Amino acid sequence: MTQPTAFSAAGDTTAPEWWRSAVIYQIYPRSFADANGDGVGDLAGIASRMDALENLGVDAVWLSPFMRSPQKDAGYDVTDYMSVDPLFGTIDDFDAMLASAHQRGIKVIVDLVPNHSSDTHEWFIEALAAAPGSPERGRYLFRDGKGENGELPPNNWESVFGGPAWTRTTNPDGTPGEWFLHLFDSTQPDFDWTNPEVREMFRGVLRFWLDRGVDGFRVDVAHGMIKAEGLPDYTPNPGGGSMGGDDFEVPYWGQEGVHEIYRDWHKVLAEYEGDRVLAAEAWINPLSKMAKWVRPDEMHQAFNFPYLETAWDAQALRPVIDESLEAFGAVGAPATWVLSNHDVVRHASRLALTAENPQGHGIGPKSPGQPMREVGLQRARAASAFMLALPGGAYMYQGEELGLPEVINLPDEARQDPTWFRTNGERYGRDGCRVPLPWEPGTTAYGFNTTGEAWLPQPDDWDDYSRAAQQGVAGSTLTMYTTALELRKRLDLGLGSVTWVEDLPDTVIGFRNGDVIVLGNTATTDWEIPAELAELPVLLASTTIAGNILPGDATIWLQA
Structure with a gap:
């Protein structure tokens, strides 16, 4: 199998x-x-x-x-x-x-x-105060805009948070200036990693x-x-x-x-x-x-x-x-x-x-x-x-x-x-x-x-x-996690390997890692565990298990 x-x-x-x-x-x-x-x-x-x-x-x-x-x-x-x-x-x-x-x-x-940094980082404050092409601006990604008067962003990139990935600066005299790139919020200008x-x-x-x-x-x-x-x-x-x-x-x-x-x-x-x-x-x-x-x-x-x-x-x-x-x-x-x-x-x-x-x-x-x-x-x-x-x-x-x-x-x-x-x-x-x-x-x-x-x-x-x-309550989610982590460490599962259990229904997935066989039923209906596996001791179960039935949406660890 x-x-x-x-x-x-x-x-x-x-x-x-x-x-x-x-x-x-x-x-x-x-x-x-x-x-x-x-x-x-x-x-x-x-x-x-x-x-x-x-x-x-x-x-x-x-x-x-x-x-x-x-x-x-x-x-x-x-x-x-x-x-x-x-x-x-x-x-x-x-x-x-x-x-x-x-x-x-x-x-x-x-x-x-x-x-990226915050726009309150001392480098970005210095960049805004400095002139285009200055070393201070060279730490971030400042660019001229497109359009007749630079009124359009340098490209069409969008922010991860929605909206354009560019914000335009204002020059000391109040006129519109360069744009800076922020893949996230406008308060998070991107560094120039070159x-x-x-x-x-x-x-x-x-x-x-x-x-x-x-x-x-x-x-x-x-x-x-x-x-x-x-x-x-x-x-x-x-x-x-x-x-x-x-x-x-x-x-x-x-x-x-x-x-x-x-x-x-x-x-x-x-x-x-x-x-x-x-x-x-x-x-x-x-x-x-x-x-x-x-x-x-x-x-x-x-x-x-x-x-x-x-x-x-x-x-x-x-x-x-x-x-x-x-x-x-x-x-x-x-x-x-x-x-x-x-x-x-x-x-x-x-x-x-x-x-x-x-x-x-x-x-x-x-x-x-x-x-x-x-x-x-x-x-x-x-x-x-x-x-x-x-x-x-x-x-x-x-x-x-x-x-x-x-x-x-x-x-x-x-x-x-x-x-x-x-x-x-x-x-x-x-x-x-x-x-x-x-x-x-x-x-x-x-x-x-x-x-x-x-x-x-x-x-x-x-x-x-x-x-x-x-804490300490049988069947609680916390108890399940605590037990799983203890078994994982004691049985060295983190340094193990995966060997798949074959001949399972399309809705069931199983593998062996060391001395543990893991079976997961991803269907919403019960599945009858095969006899040769059902007789193995249960180490962990994500839900209550009765006999050889693995309920839908459930995982079980068996001692191989």
Whole structure:
């Protein structure tokens, strides 16, 4: 019933570095835990909840941006790359949080945003004050406009957040000036990475945080930074995601020049002891092209967005897993697996949507194909149990271990995502996956803080989702995750390989990894497990199992 697969997901494991098999937990700092009660999570809050992460069993945490920023895009608009925004605390708070994690054997990865800065960065302020063609403007992408008087943007590129990717400046005398490029919000001007000054500045940023002891960097928009020469016009594929992923050439995504940057960064990390990691946020198709980001002298991991975007469907899952194993294994890198993050609809809701929902659009009360909460949770638990048995690296997004759904009914006036404003409410954006976490039931702000303040309003029915309500409770989502992570580590699944179980129905997918056989039923109907498998001991199940029946939307781990 089995057939070998050519590659293990961990790549070259002669001396496996920690990141080859790690479970990495994404912390969105403003929504994790709030120590000072101002309604926004902070570094002290993270430190205060580190025991929960140790008990969960994760190997590392990745912190979304906490550097100084005006917070126009939740910290992805950086003013100072070598400081902590007062919203989240101080550099001493960061050091204390880092020490707290390291004391528990948890690595810390920080988010780095190199494609663009905030428009309040001192370099951009200097650029606006300087003349066209000046060295100050040369750090960013300023261009003359088209048209008789330069009244048209330099090209037709669109912002990821909607609207044009260019904004025109005003000269000191009040006349219209040059245009500057911003692939995201107009408050996030793109750096010109052909400029040596930009490259040297970021080497300094890397060393600043490495000197403090961080274990690596998640690189935001790692497929950006380099733009095609001449900045040619480009019309995106209407069915593509806003962050790229088209199978054909895009002049501002996936340009070959980015690889030179990461070879340089790889050398910087190699100056430091320990296995420091570069993880790429690169929305690139196909996977064989994404694997370029993790060649031996470049980055170490790349988020597997094709896997994230795959439906809970046996016939769709197997080819993307095979492609991942082959593409990443061919360059000696680990495959990675991920189902949720701060930019996508939480998979406890996304897997139950019945209408198209392009990445970044979000869902709200008027979105088509509204998910059914019970179905979504059932599928999410099954998909998570399946994913966590795969070899390689696995990423979790805070709250998924609680089964949190997307928050759909946020009041319009509470929304803060730039996507909502730049599309005049046409797209809801990403606020629904960023609502502060519930820690304790029946308490102020569910224990997020003691004041009841929250930068995004929490639903009034989250008591049962809270961590305290699920801790140690048989059958809870938290217990399932904790058990899965313990088994994954004890049985060394992260450094294993995939051997497919054959002769299964089209709606069932199964594989063997070491001494574990994993079966996932992606149908909505029950499936009778074959006798030779049904007699094996059950290690983990995403739902209640009775006899030899695997319910629809369920995953089971069997002791081989």
